[in-house]
Amino acid sequence: MNEYDSNRILDLAKKINYTSTKNIKEADCYILNTCHIREKATDKVYHEVGRVKKEFRNKKKPIVLIVGCVAQAEGEVLLTKEKYINAVVGPQSYHEINNIILNSENKIKKINATEFEVIKKFDQLNVVKNTNSKISAFLTVQEGCDKFCKFCVVPYTRGPEYSRPSSEIILEAKQLVENGSREIILLGQNVNAYNYRNQRLSDLLHSLSKIKDLDRIRYTTSHPKDFTEDLMQAHVDCKKLMPLLHLPVQSGSTKILKDMNRNHTIDEYLEIIEKLKKRKPSMKFSSDFIIAYPDETIDDFEKTLSLVKQVKFINSYSFIFSARPGTPAANLKKIDEKIAKERLAIFQKAANEIKEKYRKDLVHSTANVLFENNTRGLDKYFGRDEYFNSVIVHSKEDLTGKVRQVKIDKCNQNTLFGKVIIDNKPTEFAA
Numbered sequence: 001m002n003e004y005d006s007n008r009i010l011d012l013a014k015k016i017n018y019t020s021t022k023n024i025k026e027a028d029c030y031i032l033n034t035c036h037i038r039e040k041a042t043d044k045v046y047h048e049v050g051r052v053k054k055e056f057r058n059k060k061k062p063i064v065l066i067v068g069c070v071a072q073a074e075g076e077v078l079l080t081k082e083k084y085i086n087a088v089v090g091p092q093s094y095h096e097i098n099n100i101i102l103n104s105e106n107k108i109k110k111i112n113a114t115e116f117e118v119i120k121k122f123d124q125l126n127v128v129k130n131t132n133s134k135i136s137a138f139l140t141v142q143e144g145c146d147k148f149c150k151f152c153v154v155p156y157t158r159g160p161e162y163s164r165p166s167s168e169i170i171l172e173a174k175q176l177v178e179n180g181s182r183e184i185i186l187l188g189q190n191v192n193a194y195n196y197r198n199q200r201l202s203d204l205l206h207s208l209s210k211i212k213d214l215d216r217i218r219y220t221t222s223h224p225k226d227f228t229e230d231l232m233q234a235h236v237d238c239k240k241l242m243p244l245l246h247l248p249v250q251s252g253s254t255k256i257l258k259d260m261n262r263n264h265t266i267d268e269y270l271e272i273i274e275k276l277k278k279r280k281p282s283m284k285f286s287s288d289f290i291i292a293y294p295d296e297t298i299d300d301f302e303k304t305l306s307l308v309k310q311v312k313f314i315n316s317y318s319f320i321f322s323a324r325p326g327t328p329a330a331n332l333k334k335i336d337e338k339i340a341k342e343r344l345a346i347f348q349k350a351a352n353e354i355k356e357k358y359r360k361d362l363v364h365s366t367a368n369v370l371f372e373n374n375t376r377g378l379d380k381y382f383g384r385d386e387y388f389n390s391v392i393v394h395s396k397e398d399l400t401g402k403v404r405q406v407k408i409d410k411c412n413q414n415t416l417f418g419k420v421i422i423d424n425k426p427t428e429f430a431a
């Protein structure tokens, strides 16, 4: 979502004649868009501002704005502790960015813009064309969260759940496709809680499927509690919807899920997976895991391990529990670090074995790949298959933006390599 927000901030700032630069030394304004989901996010902000300070030591000071969730969470503290910062701007206030930049140019005063003005924000963004032209583009459809999982900062930094009007989303999707995008990834902290005047995520998926020249749709991130039957059916009916679902579970133990305030059991989670697989056997799954959540016993941990083995997630993102200031879980007693590290290592070994087997089984199979760009050199193209696996091929044809069948002939941990199939035969190009 920060990538989407950063692009939209740039779209807005172009209205006052700012543009992006890859050369920090020539920047007049430095905008740091921040995420608060990982540990030490605030330290990273101070470190980064320190880097800018050093760069501009004997030069004219650039305007420095801290945007995003760290700005929201720390607000005034950042302005007080680091005088080099001109303004802090929360994720629901960045539609004010141009006024803030102009204000800072005139050195009027430091600004703390951390109101939850999500409706105003999207009203403002709707009148500025989304200029992103990436083959695979993000599109925010929903923001915020009302779930209050005990470990998570999102409800405090992004605010309550809000769904954008579907007509605005469809208009923005059409803009992206006109710009050249062929895949749209719908974003929301609780994307499947999307509900605009009884229009659900499934309705949105059906409407977006009708956009000519849009080849693929994905969405992330979902909550099991909001996984409704109509959304399951959309996976069958919307042919453009890719067959990979990222459905965070966090733990394999119902007891820990209750402690986390996740509001569902493991049986309910597995029921969603089974129902989806029954309706669409090609479905695959990925998930997020928190290892060593406070009070996690060895029995709870083993339940997480056995869930991974049962579902065979093709990607498992795992982290040791770390406390976020201000969340209820921050006050709980942590599990001994050595035990936590041991559990993470055991978990990741098991998850990687599943992933490795899955990827090895893909060798000699055929994948439909949407190519995004050519990498280093003229004839090497990067794309993704339907399951979001990275694929690289050699091709004399410009494949950017095209979907091609690829015969996979080898893989490493992160990438599949193959040959484009032309006239039922894999093409041969020197590697």
Ligand code: SF4
Pocket (backbone or CB within 6 Å): 145, 146, 147, 148, 149, 152, 153, 154, 155, 189, 190, 223
């Ligand atoms: S549902 Fe997701 S975003 Fe909401 S509080 Fe839980 S982990 Fe955070």
